[in-house]
Amino acid sequence: MSINKFFLSLLVLFAQSAHAIPEIQHWQTAHGAQVYFVEAHELPIMDIKIIFDAGSGRDGDKPGLALMTNGMLSEGAGGLSADDISRNFENLGANFNSNANVDSAAVGMRALADKATYQPAFDTLKKVIAEPDFPEDAFERLRNQTLVSILHKQQSPGALANDAFNAAIYGEHPYANPEEGTEESVKSLTIPGMKAFHKRYYVAKNAVVAIVGDLDRAQAEALARELVSVLPAGEKAAPLPAVKPLTEAKTVYIDHPSSQTHILVGQPGIRRDDPDLFPLYVGNFVLGGGGMVSRLFEQIREKRGLSYSAYSYFIPRKQAGPFVAGLQTRNDQVDEALQVLLQQLDAFVKNGPSEQELESGKKNLTGGFPLRIDSNSDIMGYLSMIGFYGLPLDYLQTYNDKIMAVTPEQIKEAFQRHLSTDKFVTVLVGPGAADEAKTTQADAGE
Helix, strand or coil, X not given: CCHHHHXXXXXXXXXXXXXXXXXCEEEECCCCCEEEEEECCCCCEEEEEEEECCCHHHCCCCCCHHHHHHHHXXXXXXXXXXXXXXXXXXXXXXXXXXXXXXXCEEEEEEEECCHHHHHHHHHHHHHHHHCECCCHHHHHHHHHHHHHHHHHHCCCHHHHHHHHHHHHHHCCCHHHCCCCCCHHHHXXXXXXXXXXXXXXXXXXXXXXXXXXXXXXXXHHHHHHHHHHHCXXXXXXXXXXXXXXXXXXXXXXXEECCCCEEEEEEEEECCECCCCCHHHHHHHHHHHHHCHHHCHHHHHXXXXXXXXXXXXXXXXXXXCCCEEEEEEEEEHHHHHHHHHHHHHHHHHHHHHCCCHHHHHHHHHHHHHHHHHHHCCHHHHHHHHHHHHHHCCCCCHHHHHHHHHHHCCHHHHHHHHHHHCCHHHCEEEEEECCHHHXXXXXXXXXXX
């Protein structure tokens, strides 16, 4: 075989492996944790992550508690200092990661898939998850950093709009609170409170373990078993309360000395397990999720020049996450931009997409799908989502088929079931926002 033919064969094999749909394996440990595993032998690395139902939705009357607890895990654990923990990972070429969001909190690492290399890092990871020390000095430092971040949000019209929007659509529901908390709530956080939160939610029965890498099933089982064994069994977190639907439209005006006015429109959307997920996902790509190929972008930027960008999205969660449509516009164009946005949303809910828009959207979504699963990190993201939300194991294998099966009528019916344009919350943040937009909604309804 010639050298050229040899390299061509390698390229073909690489392309086939990169675009192959990974097979997901699933089991439950003796301690009650759910495990999701994908073998990926292309690179000699392994990723492992443990995801807990311990997001900010569990904060109760202490907004910011979940995020602070997660952030404190690597600040000292099992007698190791934060510097010790950092060195233990770095000296082995391992990467530590942790994060928390509204629904979940996660801790994980990436390392070479050689036991002599990953085991010492893995031992440190176990300490971080199971034996956090919550040192006082680190707590005060992180709390002060959080308070500074909250203060800086007052200078960001986008952040102000987002917080006001969530508060307006969720009311008393836990999703209403900012993930990082408020100045008042963060000042009230305590180390005993974080220890109690960790003891309640960082337990085996409340955990999902996701593993991707150059391992076989037996090795993955051993890793998951070892990781979960350091945790108490505990109990799975109770379901969050259902989100109450809005009963009327509401407009929130926030004056801010920004160069543009930020506008958000929407309401509670859907749960991750909603049967209308794919019709809404495809429909929203056409409406505002497809960037420059979406209807909102075309109507608001391309045709009228009212905004640099216009967008919409659903964020499915354990309970109904938000549906949001938004834009930023010059302060003298607020009325017109908001009116066009509301009109486009209303028309899409009533009529759905055209056949041409839908076919174009399907091609974009399915054509780009292989690139969204072409790395271990990408696969880990999907695996974590599938595991945490209990989605079908064939989610990735059936993704393109479900996209292609969506019809214009299904999209229209799904949008009409889930969105009530006469009950939207509208948030405007900008200079003189209240004066500029008082009559906008009335005009849009004429």
